[in-house]
Amino acid sequence: MLAIEYFEVECPEAKGAEYYKQIANDVLLDHNLLKVIDRLHIFIDPKVPIFVATGTLKSITSRVRVRDFANVNPQEGKMTLVISEEAYLAPMLKIFWQHFGKEHVEQPDRFTVILYDVKEDPKVIEDLIVADPSESLFKDLIYAFKCIAPEGFRLRKEKYGEGRFSFVASENTLPEDVDDLVAQKFALLGVKV
Amino acid sequence: MTLVPVTYKGGIYQHDIVTDLIEDLGGYIVQKHVLAQEVVLQCFVPRDDIDLIREISRPLFGEVTDSPLVGTEIAIVSPSLEIHHLPHPSCDIAEYTRRLGAKSNMVGMARGVGKRIAMINDEERDVINEHDIAVFGLGNFEHCIEYKMPNLRRGIEVPIVLCGGPDKEALQKIVDPPVDGYVGNVGRFMHRTKESEELGKLDEIIAEITRVLEKRREEIAKDPLSVAPARLMNLIREKVPAINEVTSPTPLTVQMKGLRVKLPYDTFADAVRKVEIEDGITIGDVSEVLPSRMRDYILVRVKPFSETNVVV
Numbered sequence: 001m002l003a004i005e006y007f008e009v010e011c012p013e014a015k016g017a018e019y020y021k022q023i024a025n026d027v028l029l030d031h032n033l034l035k036v037i038d039r040l041h042i043f044i045d046p047k048v049p050i051f052v053a054t055g056t057l058k059s060i061t062s063r064v065r066v067r068d069f070a071n072v073n074p075q076e077g078k079m080t081l082v083i084s085e086e087a088y089l090a091p092m093l094k095i096f097w098q099h100f101g102k103e104h105v106e107q108p109d110r111f112t113v114i115l116y117d118v119k120e121d122p123k124v125i126e127d128l129i130v131a132d133p134s135e136s137l138f139k140d141l142i143y144a145f146k147c148i149a150p151e152g153f154r155l156r157k158e159k160y161g162e163g164r165f166s167f168v169a170s171e172n173t174l175p176e177d178v179d180d181l182v183a184q185k186f187a188l189l190g191v192k193v
Numbered sequence: 194m195t196l197v198p199v200t201y202k203g204g205i206y207q208h209d210i211v212t213d214l215i216e217d218l219g220g221y222i223v224q225k226h227v228l229a230q231e232v233v234l235q236c237f238v239p240r241d242d243i244d245l246i247r248e249i250s251r252p253l254f255g256e257v258t259d260s261p262l263v264g265t266e267i268a269i270v271s272p273s274l275e276i277h278h279l280p281h282p283s284c285d286i287a288e289y290t291r292r293l294g295a296k297s298n299m300v301g302m303a304r305g306v307g308k309r310i311a312m313i314n315d316e317e318r319d320v321i322n323e324h325d326i327a328v329f330g331l332g333n334f335e336h337c338i339e340y341k342m343p344n345l346r347r348g349i350e351v352p353i354v355l356c357g358g359p360d361k362e363a364l365q366k367i368v369d370p371p372v373d374g375y376v377g378n379v380g381r382f383m384h385r386t387k388e389s390e391e392l393g394k395l396d397e398i399i400a401e402i403t404r405v406l407e408k409r410r411e412e413i414a415k416d417p418l419s420v421a422p423a424r425l426m427n428l429i430r431e432k433v434p435a436i437n438e439v440t441s442p443t444p445l446t447v448q449m450k451g452l453r454v455k456l457p458y459d460t461f462a463d464a465v466r467k468v469e470i471e472d473g474i475t476i477g478d479v480s481e482v483l484p485s486r487m488r489d490y491i492l493v494r495v496k497p498f499s500e501t502n503v504v505v
Contacts, residue, residue, distance in 0.1 A: 013336065019380055
């Protein structure tokens with residue numbers, strides 16, 4: 001919970017607010033999202049019923065490069081990559097196949113990839129960008145908030161961009177003035193929409 | 194002779210001494226689990242003979258503990274089978290009741306979610322009514338529980354224990370008409386119950402279930418069943434050999450007032466009805482053999498003494 005600068009759950013039922021704070025914390029922690037959210041305000045009113053989550057994001061610059069999870073060892077006629085984390089192995093192989101062709105890329109086991117007859121400088125290979133986590137961040141955020149929101153709330157409206165996001169959900173048709181409500185909640189975070 | 198539900202835990206070595214003893218004393222073994230070098234028996238034994246079983250199993254390092262939930266089938270009802278309610282807390286509760294000897298089934302409703310939109314359908318209602326007790330695991334808001342509970346309990350005749358986020362007192366205040374048991378401060382949460390405080394809550398749920406079941410047992414005792422369901426279990430196992438081919442963990446599930454036989458109704462119902470208990474009295478004479486709403490299983494409902502005028 002420390003990673004988020006401002007984290008509040010607003011609800012007419014004090015006990016409900018307490019539980020939802022715990023749920024939000026658990027889900028964001030499980031989905032590894034606490035480190036990307038800067039400020040978060042959740043508003044729930046079971047009487048309406050409506051669930052509004054507004055938040056700002058930390059700027060993420062961390063693109064994943066080959067050197068972040070692999071060691072490149074140039075040898076004669078080949079280059080051996082020792083992988084320490086498998087998470088980005090698939091996108092990396094895809095990029096190698098595109099760049100060098102399948103016949104030059106071999107993967108003898110889970111943690112080793114060998115490139116044959118590659119003229120590129122090992123430094124260039126180390127710097128190749130494999131993945132950009134911020135691309136899937138929106139999807140991850142929405143998925144997480146779907147888990148946090150009460151389950152019957154299936155009518156949703158999400159917005160994402162300019163370093164902030166909002167998520168509104170209800171089981172009834174969303175009211176027309178829902179944007180005003182979102183703006184009010186953003187104001188609590190010190191953000192003017 | 195009063196039979197009480199107990200759990201026996203001990204080593205696998207010479208455990209047949211204990212199983213034979215229980216059967217000789219007139220008890221019934223409801224479930225037997227062999228886990229590596231350990232055996233867990235869930236059984237009904239005569240109250241006066243518990244000390245004898247303790248005595249005889251002492252050299253085998255056996256342990257006899259009370260487990261009030263043995264011989265009951267419990268429905269853990271959750272508003273849906275989505276990640277919001279599973280695996281925590283619904284599965285945690287189901288698992289905990291299972292450890293204490295109950296056979297628990299999860300019932301996830303198709304449309305139990307939300308406030309206004311929450312409802313129960315006839316299949317869910319009938320499946321829940323086939324159990325001994327239904328434990329409802331609802332959410333965190335008083336307002337929602339108050340609004341949706343009348344819809345969710347429509348047509349349910351078995352005792353209900355309600356678990357929800359608000360305090361027990363608040364639950365008692367909002368649920369109208371009242372249900373049989375309440376456990377507060379156990380609403381929706383998204384982490385595993387492993388801290389002592391949370392395990393304490395699970396114990397509280399068990400205590401509440403036990404209390405409600407005890408009350409039900411007392412009611413049954415006023416008009417006793419014509420035959421003990423655990424006895425039918427042994428008979429069916431002997432006389433309908435097809436049950437031994439069934440791969441589900443409990444092919445015969447003992448309930449307080451009956452038995453679930455996990456064989457197809459159309460093929461085996463008559464065979465079950467014709468099983469003789471004693472002196473020409475068959476299962477069909479002292480109980481109703483009905484098709485279950487759970488798959489194509491058979492449900493045996495033992496009739497009380499007042500209806501049959503026999504106790505075997």
